[in-house]
Amino acid sequence: MNMSGLCQSQGELILQVKASIMFLTSWCAYSKKRKDEFSLSIILRTRLIDICGCDIYYLQGYKDQAEFLRSGLYKWEGDARTFDKDGPYIEVVTSPNNPDGTIREAVVNLGEGKLVYDLAYYWPQYTPITHPLDHDIMLFTFSKCTGHAGSRIGWALVKDKEVARKMTEYMQISSIGVSKESQLRAAKILGVLSEGCQHFRTADSENFFEYGHRIMRERWESLQNVVENSKIFSLPKFPQDYCNFTGKYTDSNPAFAWLHSKEDIDWESLLREHKIIGRSGERFGADPKYVRISMFSPPETFNLFLERLSAIIDNTNGNVVGGEESSIIK
Amino acid sequence: MNMSGLCQSQGELILQVKASIMFLTSWCAYSKKRKDEFSLSIILRTRLIDICGCDIYYLQGYKDQAEFLRSGLYKWEGDARTFDKDGPYIEVVTSPNNPDGTIREAVVNLGEGKLVYDLAYYWPQYTPITHPLDHDIMLFTFSKCTGHAGSRIGWALVKDKEVARKMTEYMQISSIGVSKESQLRAAKILGVLSEGCQHFRTADSENFFEYGHRIMRERWESLQNVVENSKIFSLPKFPQDYCNFTGKYTDSNPAFAWLHSKEDIDWESLLREHKIIGRSGERFGADPKYVRISMFSPPETFNLFLERLSAIIDNTNGNVVGGEESSIIK
Structure with missing residues (x-):
């Protein structure tokens, strides 16, 4: 390369x-x-x-x-x-x-x-x-x-x-x-x-970086589709830019999702209750309204994460989290 | 295990x-x-x-x-x-x-x-x-x-x-x-x-540790055979002892040979001249009359090492090292 x-x-x-x-x-x-x-x-x-x-x-x-x-x-x-x-x-x-x-x-x-x-x-x-x-x-x-x-x-x-x-x-x-x-x-x-890069831009098969970009893009699109249903959660927005390596305008697909909540949330407890492991923004010198989620998990784990995040979003949209008797949103 | x-x-x-x-x-x-x-x-x-x-x-x-x-x-x-x-x-x-x-x-x-x-x-x-x-x-x-x-x-x-x-x-x-x-x-x-250890002491095949011990023993015996021809070089002697893992009396086969010279020698230069890389005793808080040689090299490299060490020993036994016009023994 x-x-x-x-x-x-x-x-x-x-x-x-x-x-x-x-x-x-x-x-x-x-x-x-x-x-x-x-x-x-x-x-x-x-x-x-x-x-x-x-x-x-x-x-x-x-x-x-x-x-x-x-x-x-x-x-x-x-x-x-x-x-x-x-x-x-x-x-x-x-x-x-x-x-x-x-x-x-x-x-x-x-x-x-x-x-x-x-x-x-x-x-x-x-x-x-x-x-x-x-x-x-x-x-x-x-x-x-x-x-x-x-x-x-x-x-x-x-x-x-x-x-x-x-x-x-x-x-x-x-x-x-x-x-x-x-x-x-x-x-x-x-x-x-x-x-893998020797016949780059000439062969039909994907090289490692194209494959990685496609997988990451698919994951980001899936996550964005889930999060856009939320009334209080959001993801960072990145502009498309020209990539000299691929010769195309491409999106950013960061290794981590930096999820933000408009409302005060105990992110780590909320996620743990739904069997998701994330890292509170507090661990990054940031506001606890942020949480970091890895985009690197195995495919079945990532799909489970999306399912569980959807459940959280459904609950928070209804403003009820963790069942009828408890609310994690502070 | x-x-x-x-x-x-x-x-x-x-x-x-x-x-x-x-x-x-x-x-x-x-x-x-x-x-x-x-x-x-x-x-x-x-x-x-x-x-x-x-x-x-x-x-x-x-x-x-x-x-x-x-x-x-x-x-x-x-x-x-x-x-x-x-x-x-x-x-x-x-x-x-x-x-x-x-x-x-x-x-x-x-x-x-x-x-x-x-x-x-x-x-x-x-x-x-x-x-x-x-x-x-x-x-x-x-x-x-x-x-x-x-x-x-x-x-x-x-x-x-x-x-x-x-x-x-x-x-x-x-x-x-x-x-x-x-x-x-x-x-x-x-x-x-x-x-590999599940059928230990019952199967004919060697497990990993038996294999490792055999290879190390063969190397140490080869090295000892070469060094015993020297008038000035020697290796440490280790007593046999009972090994609870193998159930036998076994020898020590250290990962490194700690070669000693009776005479003052610039070990690293002498070895380098004969295309051997060793580490002078000075790098271990010890006397420069010692040098450390790895016993871990690939088989062909180890055999080359033995050949070259034999040549050094032949030279030092004749008290001439590095050709007629130079002597590394100080």
Whole structure:
């Protein structure tokens, strides 16, 4: 598969073993450059940068990861929009974003900052590939490309050779090398993807990304059909855009549905009562009126989810949830 | 497969995703118990505990891992034999040990210590399973059991429920959960191992552990035959012992050969000149007269290694290494 359609870089290509480790890697690679002062003034930016003026959403887990070991190398700083401290910082831009699927850009733009683009979801099955990206540090992973999260394989495109060298050094320390098992599996996956794309746009058969896009589109249409019956629930709206990979105008089909309720709802309890597992917006630094639902479940599970969500919507439209004697809507 | 032959515990069973993370997990689980004072006095013990009075050997990588992020939660303290500080500490006992394959026990035995047993290599293909282990915290991994290092799956047997809960909490934070891909692969591997052991000691066919033991034994015998021709090189000697798993007296067949030279040698350069990749003893906190060689390479690679090592031994016996004009023996 020719990667140049997705991103351009003249820099280094680095194999990684774990996305979350890679974030620390790049943070540390940068902060070590400022060794003389990092213990006082190294400041890191939030994983999530919002350019729409709405609430910020990020995985609470990243904040916990950054803070748990009480490292002397970096510090989690929270919302990028309000960041105004002097000194070096790192802004992590996750685009498309998890949980809400939006395309993001940097917002801080102060002198001593470094940008790390997390492009885990920048694949044509999820979002139109609108243009070749050309950022200084760009992270990719098999995890969201093919679903091989457990193989812990990804890569980084890095323009500055010295930053790339330090990232490689950190990876070596943190992982003691990438195992042969993972390398063999990654090579096999790349081979299969590449083979499927060789006759791209000429053969009748679908390649992996076309197949993925079709499945995701079908699921999103089914979900949108269910949710549009609701008086209080809604889904984000994404504009169609031209995808350079497929050569067509395509829709966004994010990996997660970011469901919103007009009314105050204890989402997790409501869903659990109907045997659906979701994650409250509170776990993403967002309002509890939001909930994140995975669009990745097996087909029969996804269909069950739609059935059960329909039942919830029927109940909430009638303003009765959970039987006659109880109401979860607060 | 019935695990009770290998280790006994009344405590918790925890799935892990990464051995090195698990070490930090258990460290942190303990150190958080002493939250009031950890920033000043939490002290951790070396990964490697020696009861033989010889040099200590441990992977330099573990020291680097423990120190790199400058955590406020723990501190690497070095050689366990000389540790005499007051306050809480954690002693990590790797048994059998990497790189030298020896069976290890704790040596510090001070009041406020916790022991973590790393049993990655305590499998019958490497060492006789002499007795059921019954330590407070015991770590296992598929990595060395079946070679699936890249799947990042292991488990811990932990007696104290509160420690187990904290380890689980840390794992959740550090890994954001164990991926379905890894879980599915681990379940498949366990199924295959279990099936192979069902008719253990009754069927003619070898189960996985018998097969592994036979291959490792053949390799060790071949290597011992080559090394015994050397005037200056030697291998560690391990006593036979009764293995409760196989019901026989068996030899130790460590995953690595820990080759020793009577004379000062620049091992890595000497091996590289003969197209062998080894790791100098210096990388394990040991004397540079030692080198670690993997016993895991593919069959044709292992045979090439034996041929090339024979050539080195022929040269060193004649006291000429690397041709007439150069000598690597210092």
